[in-house]
Amino acid sequence: MSTAAATAPVRPTPETPEPRARRRLLLLAALVVLALAATLGVRAVMAHADDVRSGTEAVSAEAFASRTGAKITLLGVTGGGGMVELRYQVTDPDKASLLLHQEDKRPVLVVEDTGAVLAMVSRPHNHKAELTLGGTYFFLMANTRNALHDGTRVTVIVGDVRLEHVVAQA
DSSP states (O other): OOHHHHHSOOOOOTTSOOHHHHHHHHHHHHHHHHHHHHTTTEEEEEOOHHHHHTTOEEOOHHHHHHHHSEEEEEEEEETTTTEEEEEEEESOHHHHHHHHHOGGGSOEEEETTTOEEEEEOSOOOOOOSOOOTTOEEEEEEEOGGGOOOTTOEEEEEETTEEEEEEEOBO
């Protein structure tokens, strides 16, 4: 037996990747799992818009603010396109606090031309203080599957009311 053959480095075959490549693969897998875990609070459901809107009433912006206690002031695509900001001004603190504390009152966004739905599945944030009349607050959601872009028309649903044709801005 030749000593040169016994001491020659073992070259990886396609079945046995290099340790460095294996570490990269494991790191990539871990990052994917971490990203999925981070988005558990927000989900995107590809559903037909009529299914989500059934049982809700289309109202004007003024009626929406009156019924929900929140006047929508901005639907923005932010964070390099990866986040959606729904900004609102409080018109009735008692009604608007339900947006934070009642699961069935959390905002749901429906992309009007595709039917893509963005819904918050967990409490959005913790307000220790009371909402203030005239105060401006916001919800941040993941823009899952790049559903919203500048100019996208969206229906905003809160409870049993919906505000249609809200235009997203970048």
